[in-house]
Amino acid sequence: MPKPFIRPYDPSHDFDSTLVIFYGTIAKSVDFEPARTMGSYVWCRPYILLSPITCFVLDNGSGQAVGYIIGAASTGDFVKKWRNEYIPTIDPEIIPKPPRQDNEKEEEKDGEGDKSGLLRYISNSVYEPENELLHLSTPNLLERYPAHLHIDILPEHQRRGYGPKLINTFLEKVKAEGAAGVHLKMLIENVEAKRFYEKLGFRIFEEVMDGGDSGEVGRVGDAICMVKEL
Template sequence: MTTPSIRPYDPARDFEGGLDVYFKTVNSALNYEPTCTIGSYLWYMPYVALSPSTCLVLSTDSPTSRVVGYIIGTSSTSSFVTRWRSEFVPTIDSAIVPPPNTPCSDPAMQTDDVKNFRAAVYNADCSMLLPYPEVLAKYPAHVHIDILPEFQGKGYGRKLVEAWCEKVREEGATGVHLDMVKDNVGGRKFYEKVGFGVCEQVLDGGESGETGVNGIVLTMVKKL
């Protein structure tokens, strides 16, 4: 197996490879259609479109370049949301992701979960901390990381996180957060190993009796 290396995301050659990684690593709780495809408009496409400078790929460059992982995000969630709504939303193919109030003949598009995801795409609901500006100010950056299974557990995830955190620190970020499926035990262990902890804010009005939890989502944070 060729040893991969970390390099900046290149829009000209990495988009499809990164998208392939997204589809191959999407959490099993979300791995059904049309949610999986709609999710790519939430957790992949906006980042590489709007903030390629804060996107890194894990790539095998010989004999041919192949993206086997990525870390994508933004150093300023609030600024990113503004750009998402003004610049990314107009590019969305409404045949693939119909606006939330658009009736659809496909019953799968009309389930409550899918309608919520459709709304999230058009509203730029990319962070559980958006309703909590004081907490968001402490952890203004946010991030997504995905690595193909055969390249996991080899130290590449830690290297990606370290390189990415240094990048957004240079852009002025003082902290970073991420949202993950709370039942992803392996993912949580990884994030804890690289310095993330559970967000101290109650995010669900106290319904769960836990901090950092809202429905199936767990928010984790890290100071930079």
Template sequence: MAQTESTVHVRPYNPDMDYDVVVRVFRETIGDNLHFEPAHTLSTYAWCRPYLLLSPSTCFVLSSSSSDGTSCSPGEPVGFILGTPSTMTFAQRWRISFLASVDRMVCPEPAIPDGDERGWDLNWDDDPVGTLQRVIWGPERYPAHLHIDILPAYQRKGCGGQLMTVFLQKVKEEGASGCHIIMPASNIDARRFYGRHGFRMYEKSMNDGGSGEPGILKDGSVCLVREL
């Protein structure tokens, strides 16, 4: 059956209507390397739920006006951009407010290795679940200013650009002078997308010099930055 032609638009996130759907879209679009439990669920606590709860005013959804064969009904989010204008404030709210809501049965607080007071030795390949737990319990070391996901049916149609434009304007209005993204170096398509929107590789050494290369973290992720 042919898909119904639909129109999409960007609108502010509505906490009363969109929370569960945004989490569902996030789960449907997360990388294949995290498509197993408990990593699949832990991912939502690292890169989705805290933004919706702590910074809803800087979250936006891509809404479809008609049904088109996706799992979303007309008017429901088919994509989103989540973020915060202040990483430091966001991290403080995370520790004070968000961690109190985390179910320790779902995400137990990780043990801190001897000699490492934060336990921040990211190891996605060998221990993705443990790494996600450290992301959740230590956001100040890995709080991407934004996270963007779009269902496959709406990708490569300019929707990401619409979301990015609205988000960057909003955080600028709230006082942000710049924005950064931390992402896997292997995601070339995403890096090109961010490049088209003014992001570039961070020029300084990351992770206290752990990587030895400008803009590259110890785990191989890259940091992209953009002035506002």
């Protein structure tokens, strides 16, 4: 039986498989349309299009990607490419530009307001990547930890030791590309993921990131920022 292994992302045949992995591991809060499709334009597509050399997949041994780690060695350079090369390719029919705040209607009832807010957040993240990725209120973060990553593995291939291998492969690559450190964001409620990253040497970023609103270091809304030196 073929044994899974890690290899570089191959743009010639891994694009569709990478999207399958993204949709197959998406958070429940985003698992509805159009949020699913829109979310892929923030948390998946830009990485494999703009920085394929820092993307790796878990191959099931038969050429099929069943997991990935995607990211960038320099978040600042990545955001520049996002604005200059990626945004011009976005179809506004798929990712509508977010409405102006002063023209918005009152939020709808029965949970539709929460969904509308999420869709606005995703749209903003597509068209204003600086707000999502540069952490302008905490410049020390990117100075010390310029790389960032996202990792997803299909459920049937989880808990087999491939996560640490994917992360170590990515870290070796971005270090070779000149990154002195790496950061990531994860939902604060995901205690299991936090333990996973801590075992790999990550820790919560030691500065307050939300202007003091939470009073907690490393807190960004409902997420925390974890970092690691390379």
